[in-house]
Amino acid sequence: MISRQNLARLAGLKSDRGILTAYVRLDPRLRFVRQQAASQFKGAAKEARQRIEQERWQDALERESSRVLDFLSGWEPTGRGLVIFSCGPDGIWEVLPLEILVPNVVEVDTTTQTGILTGVLEETSRFIVAVLQRDKARIYVAEQGYSEKKSQVTTDVPGQHKQGGRSQMRFQRHIDFHVTEHLKKVADELVSLAKTAPFDLALGGTEETVEALIKILPEPITRRIIGKFPVDYKHDTDLQIFERAELVWKNREQREEEHLVERVFDATKSGMRGVLGIDSTLGALVEEKVRTLVIADGLAINGSVCTRCDYFSAEEFKSCPLCGATAELRDVTDRAVEKAILTGADAEVVSANEARNRLLEEGGLGALLRY
DSSP: OOOOOHHHHTTTTTEEEEEEEEEEOOOOGGSTTHHHHHHHHHHHHHHHHHHHHHHHHHHHHHHHHHHHHHHTOOOOOOOSEEEEEEEEEGOOOEEEEEOOOOOOEEEEEEEOOHHHHHHHHHHSEEEEEEEEEEEEEEEEETTTTEEEEEEEEEEEEEEOOOOOOOHHHHHHHHHHHHHHHHHHHHHHHHHHHTTSSSSEEESSSSSHHHHHHHHHHHHHHTTTEEEEOOTTTTTHHHHHHHHHHHHHHHHHHHHHHHHHHHHHHHHTTTTTSSSEEEEHHHHHHHHTEEEEEEEEEEEOEEEEETTTTEEEESSOBOOTTTTOOOOOEEEEEHHHHHHHHHOEEEEEOOOHHHHHHHTTTSEEEEEEEOO
């Protein structure tokens, strides 16, 4: 996890010879794409070359780009993002793998560009898991890909009363009062956490206890709830709890994948900036029209790639129809993803069964278009 102290140290690095800052976005589901990190960097560096006007910064960009690409060519991608600060003449070389997504950006200046990293860390939703019992609660916080037990709330709640009649009813009301007070403490703890940074919330426990907490949570907190799951407080380990909480998170991601595929289908049917199918989608990629590429997990597309201009399609050809150079037969799936990355588009792998199967019925490929 990146600390504030580490951020301050990185922000203090300076060089008149120019420091290259590179933010690289990684998708663990795209590990089948060779040189994903290098492709992401090349796309951002290309944009930087078009934007940077000062000659000394252009020279620094070329100098440090070679250094970064040499590193990325042998680097095994981990996590969901990467930040590199590089200045060869002054011996600056900082590599920070991240468990959070960052935009693809390349900048050159006398200082490091830590503002993006700071903003992403502040805006990225934490994942909070509150595990509830009538008299105890454990609150876990996952942030920047790491998790820890943040706090434990314990309240002295009386046990069950064996007598019957009115005495039992009065005692039950007494117990209910203490349970409610306990849940209020939990709610107060969650409200306190919400003041520091936004989060997504999963609640574990019995249905009765979870619903009782939801009733007293303020509305801004209830909007952050992404799911509930059962917990045996006495016997479940932290690992088992987080496995169930992770399932809640994955179910949310599945819903998001289904929503994205639905958007592609709707945009295609209405003729409003959407395409489905291998040929139509690859054609849109070559024309650099794609804003978001969606690809079914495990898809393989046999086709051809030009060895000179990198034109590719799902058709087999020995010479490129654009430049006439020699072409190679190969799986062009990874080339499609690389093209999306290099043109600034998002690439989303769909693994949720229903959404994936629906996409496969149309060839396994689709896209939302820029125009």
